[in-house]
Amino acid sequence: MESKKYKDIDRREFIGISAKGAAGISLASLSVLSGCADSEKAKTVFGACYHDCPDRCSWTVSTVSNKVTDFQANKNDPYTAGKLCNKMVSFPNDVTFHPDRILSPLKRSGPKGSGEFVKISWEQAISEVAAKLKDIIEQKGGEAILPYSFGGNQGMVQGGAISSRFFAHIGASQLERTICGDAAVEGVLATNGQTTGVLPEDIIHSRYIILWGTNPVLSNQHLWPFIQEAKNNGATIVTVDPFQSKTSEESDWHIQPRPGTDTALALGLIHVILAENLQDQEYIDNYTLGISQLEAHVQKYDPVTVAQITGLEEETIIALAKAYATSSPSLIRILIGMEHQVNGASAFRAVAMLPALTGAWRHFGGGLMHMTYELFGEALNWESINLPATLADQKTRSINMVELGKALNDTELNPGIDALFVYNSNPAVTTPNQNLVRKGLERNDLLTIVSEHFLTDTARYADYVFPATSVLENWDILDSWGTPYLNINEPAIEPIGESKPNSELFRLLAQEMGFKEAYFYESDIDIVKKTLDSNHEYMKGISFTSLRKRGGQKLNLPTKWMPHAEGNFKTSSGKCHFYDPNLEQALPEYIPFQYSDEEIKQYPLHLLTIKTPENFLNSSHANVNHILEKEGKFYLEVNPKDAAMRKIADGDELKVFNQRGRVYITARISNKVQQGVVCMPQGFWPSLLKGGSSANALTNHLLTDMGRGAAIQEARVEVEKV
Ligand code: SF4
Structure with a gap:
């Protein structure tokens, strides 16, 4: 894809925005945003995509006098490889300089949902919101306040850090942020104890690739060229997906089971592999637990039964099992897709057993490819991202974000939710049971506060809307759940209009509410620097200075990353768990949802x-x-x-x-x-x-x-x- 130049942006748009910027911010900013772009000079900075995407692209932004002159993919980063996807290629126009962007605090002036607001100053907004939150805390306790945030910004500073401290400090309800990824992770952890398996670029060594419930042509676009390279090297590409995706159309074989039957299919493959004696017995004996229980368990998942459950032909199940078990290196790529069913985690748990059963982990390019976030868990210094020790042991109740509609309308909840604070999220669109969520947002006794770029469908129900900076205007550090590349995001321009980073919003609220703790007032750039201040071997050659100079860098990992070639699973036993009596279900089972x-x-x-x-x-x-x-x-x-x-x-x-x-x-x-x-x-x-x-x-x-x-x-x- 072509990167987009911004030299041809309508000049009036830039002047208008610049003038708004020059109008200044009515509330004096705390002096923690040091390091913002110098508006007088031409400069180019590196940044990274903050989206809920496994690719975590690295980019450059060139500016002159606080105006963006060029925005393009970072050519130094071999994974980004000089390409941003369709979703981000015109980001400065689509978000940062979009004429509909919210550039000052807003207060609701019409009925909830009407989208009628008046502009107010930051002083008024902070003062009124702080007073209302204090009042709720005094009357009902902090648990009556619910933060609501997720993948709208995956930057470690703007996605958490100060906001997490704020909500922990006031004793707010905790949000279970599980709407995406947690079931997949839990399933794989139950089997392997870690999700980091084969790394994305190593897929070129694979010769049999099963893309199970994932659509990289659209949603993991920077992995796709490596899959194509593997194909050019002779790999067979199989997609398992109930939907005929773009990826399935590009694959050698599309297997289309009924939705929600992945657990049965995985257990059926295990059945065939064992029945045909295609397992790697030596690997199983040395590095796994529970093969006898698994073998007994999968007897009922014979091809006839699994064909009835999945809607596939028996021959398809047998052929897939045989081809997978007899090809090497064989790789299964999973991501999120099959988790969104009541049996979702079990599906991941069962699929994750296949590489240990066949010994695929022994071969470079063989095994399971899932996430990479654990690498950053080891590599970085999390002191400034995690909660400080005094706040870490939170005892407040948890509310699951999936059940927001239920929670907002629950008259038995004690205390009920009196305030909802939304940032990096748009639950009126992205949360299940939309009408129930909307009914909750319509409550006149609910104080809703939103930090946003646009008047989203959620923000329309807000009592107060704060203007958030875009990624071009704030510092951040971005780890990745889909690559081993680390990025920092340097602000390219000063905040547009009166927008402020989320971190600053929560500092101002903390200040207004009289909180003196130093942890509120750590600056964004200090958080970035401290997080990179790590002696871990993965960080060798990576520093604040190097990331500023060249953009995204790969963690310093061994050339041949083969985490389970000799076992080394991160389970309690150190082995791959086919069977675990400590779990509610000792073995994964196909249990469909029972509709009436x-x-x-x-x-x-x-x-x-x-x-x-x-x-x-x-x-x-x-x-x-x-x-x-x-x-x-x-x-x-x-x-x-x-x-x-x-x-x-x-x-x-x-x-x-x-x-x-x-x-x-x-x-x-x-x-x-x-x-x-x-x-x-x-x-x-x-x-x-x-x-x-x-x-x-x-x-x-x-x-x-x-x-x-x-x-x-x-x-x-x-x-x-x-
Ligand atoms: S592929 Fe993903 S990380 Fe890259 S620009 Fe698009 S959304 Fe962002």
């Missing part, structure tokens, strides 16, 4: 809501006109047989509904989904759609079997023409 007969009759179609948009990520940038135009209509994939039964033609306007809500959407008839399954994209803003509802109006707030994640793919619907 009535629900199946009323809502006969299984709804998948997935990340198929090519031009925006989650709900970020899904308000920008040219992006929405590029993305096209909000569509429902319908199998031709289901369409024929309902007399639906391609392009028809549809109503999709269930007991939780209804969505208006355009039909796209295709074989991308099997009969009985329909699929719509996540991320569209309800306020920009007909009927004011998007995908999460139909999803439920069910939790997964482990990790308390979001089982959003457990939803049934009916569809009719309108």
Whole structure:
């Protein structure tokens, strides 16, 4: 993809923004933002993508007099490889300089949800919000306040640090941030004790690659060239996905099981491998626990039974098991996809057993590829990111973010939630059971505070909105959950208008509330520097200075990273756990969600809501006109047989509904989904759609079997023409 030059941006836009910037910030900033860009000189700084994406691209931003003249991918970083994806290529125009950006604090002046606000000063906003929070703490206790944040900004400073200290200090309810990733992680940890397996660039050595519930062509784009290199070197690429994704179309083989049946498929593969005596017995004997229990357990997952569960042919299950077990190096790439079902963690747990069963870990490029965040857990100095010792032992209650709608409407909750503080998140779009969330946000007795770039569907319900800086305007440090590359983000320009980093917002509130503790007043740049101040071997050659000079750097890892070639699992026994009597289920089991007969009759179609948009990520940038135009209509994939039964033609306007809500959407008839399954994209803003509802109006707030994640793919619907 081409990087976008900004020399041709409408000059009036720059002047207008510059003038707003020159208008100044009415509340004197604390002096902790030292190191901001010098607005007088031409300069180029390195930064990194803050999005909820495994690629964590590194970029450069060139500026003159606080104006961006160039924004492009970092060519020094071999993983970014000089390319940003569609979602970010025009970021300065799409967010930083977008005319709709919020540039001053706002106070609600109309009914909740109306989007009617008046501008107020930072002094007034901080003073009023601090007074209201203090009042709630005095009347009901800190637990009546709920922070709500997630992957809207994955920077370690702007995503946590000061905000975490603030909420821990006031004794707020803790938020279980499990909407994405935790079920997957819990499942893999149960088997391997760590998620870091094969590193992304090492996939070029793999010769049999199973992409299980992941769509790298769209959502892990910088891994895809390495997969193609492996293919050019002779690798077979198999995709397992109930949806016919772009990746499946590029693969040698697409295996399309019924949604939510991955655990059964994985256990079926284990059955075949053992039945055919294709296991690596020496590896099993030396480095695993529980093979006899596993072997007995998978007897019931024979190909006939698994074929009935998954909808696959018996021959497909047998052929996949044999091909996987007899190819080397064989690699299974998992990410998040299959976690969003009630049986999701068990699926990851079972899939993670396959490389140990076949001894794939012995071979460079063989094993399981999942996450990388643990590398940074070891490499960095977390003192300034983690809570200080005096706050670390939080005893306050936890509320799961998946269940926000339930919590906001729960009259039995004691104390009830009186204040919701949202930052780096847009729950009116991204949280399941959208109508219940909205009902909660409509409560007149709920104080809602939002820090944002735009008047999102959540911010429309806020009592106060604070203008947040974009990533071009603040310091940060970005580790990665999908690569071994570390980045810092240096501010390229001074904050636009009256925007401030999240860190500064929470410092100002702490100051206003009279908190004297030094941990509130550590500057952003000091947090970045201290976090990099580590003697760990992975950090050899990496420093604040080197990251500033060249952008993203790979951790100093061994040339051949083979974590389990000789066992070394991070489980309690040091072995791969096929069986663990300490878990609620000693072995992974296929346990589907039990819908009532009535629900199946009323809502006969299984709804998948997935990340198929090519031009925006989650709900970020899904308000920008040219992006929405590029993305096209909000569509429902319908199998031709289901369409024929309902007399639906391609392009028809549809109503999709269930007991939780209804969505208006355009039909796209295709074989991308099997009969009985329909699929719509996540991320569209309800306020920009007909009927004011998007995908999460139909999803439920069910939790997964482990990790308390979001089982959003457990939803049934009916569809009719309108
Ligand atoms: S969203 Fe992902 S692929 Fe796109 S620029 Fe950001 S990190 Fe890179």
